[in-house]
Amino acid sequence: MTSVRERRLPEPAAPTAPVAPGLGAAIGAYQDAVVRLSGLDPVTTELVRLRCARQHQCYT
Amino acid sequence: MPPAEDASLLAPDLEERLARFAPEVRDVISTLHGELWQALDPEVLELCRLRIASLQADEREAARAAPGAPVPPEKAAAISDWPDSPLFNERERACLAFTEQFVGDVAGVSQGDIDALLAHFSPGEVQAFVSALLALDQHQRLALGLRTVLAPQEEPA
Numbered sequence: 001m002t003s004v005r006e007r008r009l010p011e012p013a014a015p016t017a018p019v020a021p022g023l024g025a026a027i028g029a030y031q032d033a034v035v036r037l038s039g040l041d042p043v044t045t046e047l048v049r050l051r052c053a054r055q056h057q058c059y060t
Numbered sequence: 061m062p063p064a065e066d067a068s069l070l071a072p073d074l075e076e077r078l079a080r081f082a083p084e085v086r087d088v089i090s091t092l093h094g095e096l097w098q099a100l101d102p103e104v105l106e107l108c109r110l111r112i113a114s115l116q117a118d119e120r121e122a123a124r125a126a127p128g129a130p131v132p133p134e135k136a137a138a139i140s141d142w143p144d145s146p147l148f149n150e151r152e153r154a155c156l157a158f159t160e161q162f163v164g165d166v167a168g169v170s171q172g173d174i175d176a177l178l179a180h181f182s183p184g185e186v187q188a189f190v191s192a193l194l195a196l197d198q199h200q201r202l203a204l205g206l207r208t209v210l211a212p213q214e215e216p217a
Contacts, residue, residue: 008174009183019188020099026092027191033088039081057167 067125069093074203077210089199093127096195099188100155100181102129107152108159109196110139115163118204151180155189162193 018024035045053059068075069090078086097105106128113121122136138145142156154176161173177186 008171009186010178012183016182016184019182019184020095020191022095023092023099023188023191026088026095027195030085030088030092033085037082037085
């Protein structure tokens with residue numbers, strides 16, 4: 001099943017510069033580093049990720 | 061007002077534990093927390109950081125030096141009473157209400173919660189604020205979680 005949410009922030013009328021350009025990249029780098037940790041095997045890591053997603057009702 | 065000289069971006073015990081167990085995560089989370097204070101007025105973000113700490117009953121986080129911008133002590137002391145306190149303006153109230161919803165039930169964030177932010181901020185600022193809130197919330201949950209799990213093992217017998 002595919003769940004599509006409506007856009008909840010209005011589209012800008014014209015292209016705008018990001019407010020905090022480094023923030024999105026920093027969040028991405030953090031998540032990448034967490035996923036690459038080797039203390040937990042990849043399957044268990046994925047199970048934890050899926051459990052977190054379900055807990056937060058995140059279906060994207 | 062700039063942060064105090066003794067202010068650190070991360071909770072000291074979290075930073076120490078990450079340095080021991082996951083130094084690569086310590087490095088990127090430090091970068092992230094260096095960036096997040098650019099997302100919005102740092103005093104508003106500091107109020108949100110304090111509200112998350114009170115919601116999580118994290119007294120250490122509430123007591124540590126403000127990593128962003130310090131807020132007046134009377135305002136910090138009134139953080140849990142913001143709905144009834146005259147110390148908070150409408151902009152701060154919208155952010156604090158959103159913070160409570162985000163921390164308590166992120167999937168339950170309503171269009172009304174978002175519209176309340178849009179009354180004060182541009183869509184880009186709202187997006188940056190939510191990203192900053194995510195980082196602040198995760199930091200406190202991680203610090204509290206590691207403290208809860210590891211502290212008993214770290215105590216000397």
